Amino acid sequence: ALNIGLQYVLGEYVLELDGDDWLDPSSLEILVGEMLSLPPNVGLVYANRQVWFEENGRLIEGPIYKGISYKDKYEVLEKFQTHCPRLYRSSTLKELNGWITTIQGEPLLADDFAMFLRIAEDFELHWVDKDLYHQRRHSTNITIKEKEILNNQFRMIAQESLLRWGNVYEANFEVIDGTITK
Numbered sequence: 001a002l003n004i005g006l007q008y009v010l011g012e013y014v015l016e017l018d019g020d021d022w023l024d025p026s027s028l029e030i031l032v033g034e035m036l037s038l039p040p041n042v043g044l045v046y047a048n049r050q051v052w053f054e055e056n057g058r059l060i061e062g063p064i065y066k067g068i069s070y071k072d073k074y075e076v077l078e079k080f081q082t083h084c085p086r087l088y089r090s091s092t093l094k095e096l097n098g099w100i101t102t103i104q105g106e107p108l109l110a111d112d113f114a115m116f117l118r119i120a121e122d123f124e125l126h127w128v129d130k131d132l133y134h135q136r137r138h139s140t141n142i143t144i145k146e147k148e149i150l151n152n153q154f155r156m157i158a159q160e161s162l163l164r165w166g167n168v169y170e171a172n173f174e175v176i177d178g179t180i181t182k
């Protein structure tokens with residue numbers, strides 16, 4: 001769906017928003033304003049996200065996850081985070097030919113992390129220290145339902161990235177409660 005949408009993009013920027021999440025009302029103004037002040041080699045601007053837990057039809061406020069300012073692509077891989085909201089330069093996405101949709105022959109569920117790494121390879125990333133994204137967590141989130149598949153894909157993405165980057169390092173993974181965290 002993201003790649004189909006990318007074919008129709010007319011503007012300079014693309015904002016990725018999951019269907020069950022929402023933005024702070026000032027998000028677009030802040031993110032676009034930030035992007036306008038940055039050089040063209042910045043391919044992605046992101047901010048902090050507020051998590052909300054859905055329980056019995058009610059939303060319960062959770063933690064705020066701060067973004068990270070990265071020094072290089074290796075730190076992006078090491079920290080193993082994806083950030084929301086994500087405002088991309090449409091030219092960056094088009095130069096990368098959009099999102100990867102498969103990995104080793106299977107549908108890619110970890111497309112957001114793969115894209116984050118691909119952008120970090122050739123472009124700069126920029127963090128805005130503001131809480132602009134609201135992420136809903138519930139029992140049907142893909143990160144809960146497909147944990148094992150995601151872990152396998154994270155391993156494949158890391159190993160393929162390290163190979164593409166010259167095969168200098170070997171991946172070691174930290175797993176907490178069955179989820180890769182680093």
